[in-house]
Amino acid sequence: MPQNIADKIFAAHLKDQPFEGTNVLSLDVVMCHEITTPIAIADLEYRGMDRVFDPTKIKAVIDHVTPSKDSKTAIQAKILRDWAKRHNIKDFFDIGSNGVCHAIFPEKGFIRPGYTVIMGDSHTCTHGAFGAFAAGVGTTDLEVGILKGVCAFRKPASIKVEINGELGNGVYAKDVILTVIKELTVSGATDHVIEFVGSTVDSMSMEERMTLSNMAIEAGGTCGICLPDEVTLDYLWEFIAGEYDNDKGKALEDFKKWHSDEGAEYASVIVIDATKIEPVCTTDYNPDQVILLKDQKGMKIDQVYIGSCTNGRLSDLHAAAKILIGNKLAPNVRGIVSPATPKIFDAAMKDGTMDIFRQAGFCVTNPTCGACLGMSNGVLAPGEVCASTTNRNFVGRMGRGGMVHLMSPASAAAAAVKGELCDPREFL
Amino acid sequence: MKMFGGEVIFLDRENINTDEIIPARYLTEVKKEALKPYLLEDLELEGFDSNGEKLQRAKIVVSRKNFGCGSSREHAPWAFEVNDINIVIAESFARIFRQNMFNCGMMAIEMPKEKIDSLFALSKKGNVIADVNFSAKKITFKVAEDEVSESFELSEFDAALVEAEGWVGYADTRY
Ligand code: SF4
Numbered sequence: 156m157p158q159n160i161a162d163k164i165f166a167a168h169l170k171d172q173p174f175e176g177t178n179v180l181s182l183d184v185v186m187c188h189e190i191t192t193p194i195a196i197a198d199l200e201y202r203g204m205d206r207v208f209d210p211t212k213i214k215a216v217i218d219h220v221t222p223s224k225d226s227k228t229a230i231q232a233k234i235l236r237d238w239a240k241r242h243n244i245k246d247f248f249d250i251g252s253n254g255v256c257h258a259i260f261p262e263k264g265f266i267r268p269g270y271t272v273i274m275g276d277s278h279t280c281t282h283g284a285f286g287a288f289a290a291g292v293g294t295t296d297l298e299v300g301i302l303k304g305v306c307a308f309r310k311p312a313s314i315k316v317e318i319n320g321e322l323g324n325g326v327y328a329k330d331v332i333l334t335v336i337k338e339l340t341v342s343g344a345t346d347h348v349i350e351f352v353g354s355t356v357d358s359m360s361m362e363e364r365m366t367l368s369n370m371a372i373e374a375g376g377t378c379g380i381c382l383p384d385e386v387t388l389d390y391l392w393e394f395i396a397g398e399y400d401n402d403k404g405k406a407l408e409d410f411k412k413w414h415s416d417e418g419a420e421y422a423s424v425i426v427i428d429a430t431k432i433e434p435v436c437t438t439d440y441n442p443d444q445v446i447l448l449k450d451q452k453g454m455k456i457d458q459v460y461i462g463s464c465t466n467g468r469l470s471d472l473h474a475a476a477k478i479l480i481g482n483k484l485a486p487n488v489r490g491i492v493s494p495a496t497p498k499i500f501d502a503a504m505k506d507g508t509m510d511i512f513r514q515a516g517f518c519v520t521n522p523t524c525g526a527c528l529g530m531s532n533g534v535l536a537p538g539e540v541c542a543s544t545t546n547r548n549f550v551g552r553m554g555r556g557g558m559v560h561l562m563s564p565a566s567a568a569a570a571a572v573k574g575e576l577c578d579p580r581e582f583l
Numbered sequence: 584m585k586m587f588g589g590e591v592i593f594l595d596r597e598n599i600n601t602d603e604i605i606p607a608r609y610l611t612e613v614k615k616e617a618l619k620p621y622l623l624e625d626l627e628l629e630g631f632d633s634n635g636e637k638l639q640r641a642k643i644v645v646s647r648k649n650f651g652c653g654s655s656r657e658h659a660p661w662a663f664e665v666n667d668i669n670i671v672i673a674e675s676f677a678r679i680f681r682q683n684m685f686n687c688g689m690m691a692i693e694m695p696k697e698k699i700d701s702l703f704a705l706s707k708k709g710n711v712i713a714d715v716n717f718s719a720k721k722i723t724f725k726v727a728e729d730e731v732s733e734s735f736e737l738s739e740f741d742a743a744l745v746e747a748e749g750w751v752g753y754a755d756t757r758y
């Protein structure tokens with residue numbers, strides 16, 4: 156029977172089917188951060204099972220609140236830090252070398268086509284951009300993943316989202332995914348994998364594909380998968396060249412084994428004409444409440460946030476800087492930019508991008524999740540409005556009583572300059 | 584197995600997300616018990632009071648579509664668990680929340696819209712008490728003289744997790 160990529164990854168990792176419909180998969184990577192992992196660690200200790208299945212397959216980072224903001228977050232960081240040390244987890248990233256999990260782990264080459272990945276974080280779907288099956292899980296699933304290297308899934312059906320055509324000026328991957336979520340609705344992909352295909356996706360960089368895959372969960376999706384190709388290969392080459400005897404052709408052939416077969420089954424197929432997509436943002440409190448920015452003009456904002464695992468990468472900072480150059484933040488608007496990893500931070504310092512942000516009046520923070528989940532570094536006060544490049548606008552996300560409008564970095568930068576939501580094409 | 588059944592609280596809105604169930608500011612807690620006072624603290628819903636007696640007495644939640652969407656935090660089921668709420672019944676659930684519930688030996692039960700509607704209708708008559716028969720997979724909702732019985736379905740795996748009080752114990756003996 157023809158299989159899609161998720162079918163193939165499931166088949167290759169199937170360890171047990173204790174009951175019909177329950178697939179226990181072996182895991183290639185288990186990722187951990189300091190918010191959801193400490194309770195798993197504490198429970199393992201309590202049960203007398205403080206072990207890890209394979210320290211080389213566990214990746215850990217302190218990223219959500221870093222540096223710690225109070226003694227409680229310091230304790231969480233310490234629990235993770237001590238545990239990583241105790242179990243000889245070498246791929247552990249702490250203050251000075253840490254960054255947002257879904258940005259730093261791919262950057263280190265940890266994710267490969269065909270991998271199975273879990274993390275106690277809903278945006279784990281990001282790593283599907285590499286042709287992997289990557290899913291967010293809760294602490295108990297994480298705990299079992301750490302201990303046994305397995306996770307149970309109901310086999311998700313796949314939705315094919317085919318996006319064709321060239322994106323217009325001022326239109327970015329974020330506009331594409333918000334448009335897709337509007338179409339699918341906030342729960343339209345629940346228990347499904349979204350497979351992104353089409354010429355638009357083919358011509359996207361890995362950074363753009365990660366933006367797409369990152370928000371699969373906002374439509375309820377288990378994972379957002381892109382098929383591994385030359386772009387994936389080039390991104391990963393420095394890490395994998397040795398495994399393929401420096402032969403790119405060989406690697407590409409190997410990647411292709413994961414591609415969905417002709418005639419594979421899909422629960423549904425959605426076709427989107429990329430040439431018709433315009434700059435958009437969310438309005439109200441659900442990620443599927445998406446409207447054209449040109450129709451949302453005049454909405455005043457208090458804060459602009461550029462960062463996160465969705466849009467805190469170098470190309471995102473460049474897109475924002477292109478609009479900010481020579482401009483200043485509007486009066487009464489606060490700007491915060493958080494490059495997602497130290498590598499991105501360094502590159503943005505070297506190429507002058509950070510100067511542009513600073514000259515525009517932005518506060519530059521270290522790589523961290525911070526304001527994205529309303530825990531530190533830019534939490535909103537009740538009644539405040541934020542133009543944000545993050546991925547979630549649910550009630551209270553960036554602070555109790557705050558309103559978050561999700562958009563691309565260019566759109567957020569345009570809003571920063573204008574002091575209100577606007578179409579970024581006004582600046583391009 | 585956990586205790587199931589008791590007074591029902593009705594949350595009449597779709598897409599109630601995990602930030603509303605337990606706000607991010609409490610994710611710094613490393614003990615489940617510490618979450619107890621904060622359950623549903625940020626949920627703004629007409630007639631709902633997160634400090635009210637109604638929530639304190641509740642043992643079952645009934646809600647609408649896509650319950651538990653958003654962040655993967657298992658703190659959401661835990662916040663229910665430490666408040667002795669071990670069942671949520673809804674028209675549908677977000678995948679991670681649903682799995683987290685069963686992983687903790689709790690139940691996330693899906694019922695079709697008509698049934699959920701009829702339960703909401705029942706709630707207009709007064710306090711609803713539910714009796715859960717796990718082996719028969721049946722829940723009886725009572726209010727004054729009225730009584731409605733609904734059957735529910737669980738996959739074998741979900742039932743096994745409920746019986747084993749969660750996934751850690753199950754997985755450890757098996758893998
Ligand atoms: S940046 Fe935001 S969405 Fe991404 S992992 Fe951090 S908190 Fe989650």
